[in-house]
Amino acid sequence: MPKSMSVVREAIAGDEADDAMAERVATGQARDQVKAGRKVLPIVEGVVLIAALVAPLVLQDYLTVFATRVIILALFALSFDLVWGYAGIMSFGQALFFGSAGYGVALLARDLDITNIFLVLPAGTLIGLAFALLLGGFLLLGRHPSSVIFVSLGTLTGSYAADRLARGWYYLGGQNGIPSIAPMSLGGYEFTEGPAFYYLVLGILVVVYLLCRFLVRSQFGLALAGLRENEQRIAFFGYKAQHLKAIIFAIGGAIAGLAGSLYAFHEGFVWPNMVGVVVSTQVVLYVLFGGSGTLIGAVIGTVIVEGVSFWLSDNYRDIWPIILGLLLLLVILFRPLGLISFVLGERERVGSFGAARKEKRNAP
């Protein structure tokens, strides 16, 4: 008896949270109705893609190297957006998959001399996937559904523990990490920093983006969005909510692993921060800034945060983190849907799904 009581209480608590959220988005809704006819999302995506395509042509060499790093981080941000923005799982330890894949491919290159792109990238992806399956399976599955607090603190702790392990383990290079990783190769060609590497990661980002877009617009994506909005209801519909969560968590881990292996080869070294809390929270910043639950928001958030930080780092290096914190606080308080919500309406953010695409959505 007490168990069912607590279930009901949780359902009610969930509704209260929903109401608070609904109140927040209500302000944007009046504007949405005006915009309802137009599609903004494809335009935004197109503009970002064109900007990304021409960037190396207009940027100086050292900026292209920087832009490559940003694209890789955007791929990483995409993985977090899938997990948090769509399934509502707060992963404060996304860097665990990013960094462990980075360490994994660094070890492959150092100890086994394997740098072939067709071996290392799948290897990194698999490492991310494996770690995410392990951690996600443990945290999310089980007889009793885990609380959101437990999952978020569990992932945070996992990332922190991995950081400590990497720092103390001599085989992984300790504090210094693994330096001078050999470049990624394809036949005789070596991918070093520059336009070729840039277009390689951009191509990967576009492919992964399209896959994610397909995924979140499918029936699976609809179930995920339901999880985010009200997990209890999705469970009552007969979905195995925990399994859905574990699957999307593992997919997110795989994408983070892919990003991590690219990052390791691009930077040429890996170090303990890469698995730690610093990078884990950084990716949260990107996505919240840009707007969670819209894939393009994660990309835009990464570009803006990294771009402004790069731009300010010469003159305002010391106060930039303070400004970043203030901006983040303002976004959380007043723009919970991120910067993208300035141009993107709520209706389009939620989007339409799978087979139901042709039908009109409920009138607002």
Place this chain on the structure above:
Amino acid sequence: MANAFVAAFEILSFGAIIVLIVLGLGIIASMMGIFNFAQGEFVLLGAYITYLAYAKGLPIWAGMVAAPFVVGALGFVLEALIIRRFYAAPIVAMLGTYALGLIIREAVRGLIGGFYLTVPEPIGGSIDFGTIHISAWRFTIIVITLLVMAGCYLLLSRTSFGLRMRATLENPALARASGISTPLMYGATFAFGSALAGLAGALIVPVFSLYADLGLRFLIQGFVAVMVGGVGSFIGPVAGAGVIGTLSAALPWVMAPVVADVLVFVLAIVFIKFRPQGLIAGKGV
């Protein structure tokens, strides 16, 4: 024998430090349902205020006395301005307090630079038991921790303030109907939790010295301790802090420190997974 005694003292003193840090975190988490990511930075602020007093030539204990009041007042203001908006959504509260913590941490980093600043112990020297010497200040921390724990317990269980606080936690609607100002109680609870963090920071700064990431070091240990102990009561987090602090200090004596470090977290997470309600379930004191 002497070694065992020193080891026991080290373990006890580290356990006391963790308990001191977790007290405030636990009270805020249990009474308000918010996992305050800025708690580590409140600890940092307490340490910084103590350092400031020392640098200005004031006696160190003056800084230590001032720290909890200043940090508590700041906590009260922050609760009224920002934290209050987060009660409905625990995840948003985490992110918001994380942003707050980031601001405080980076501001302090800007003020002190990337240095490790030392503050001398207000009670120096050592206490001797025959051939065994133990640090007088660490001993003082243990004593103060015990006093603060007892004080908090009495405050929550024996005073009308504690009763109102618990009533607000248990049933906010009924508490309001009974004439208790719940927003004021939330504000006071948050201020109280912050003040405890400020006190913890002030007391530990002579042991760990002052650096910008001081609070971050303890934050995750603190969260794990709160969850192991069980959210909802006063005793739960304290018990959890005792267990986590003792384990983190004791395990490195029997195995490689790296393994011990990670093992504590793994054990804690596995424990919470299979006993989500923690060591001590239930609400109240």
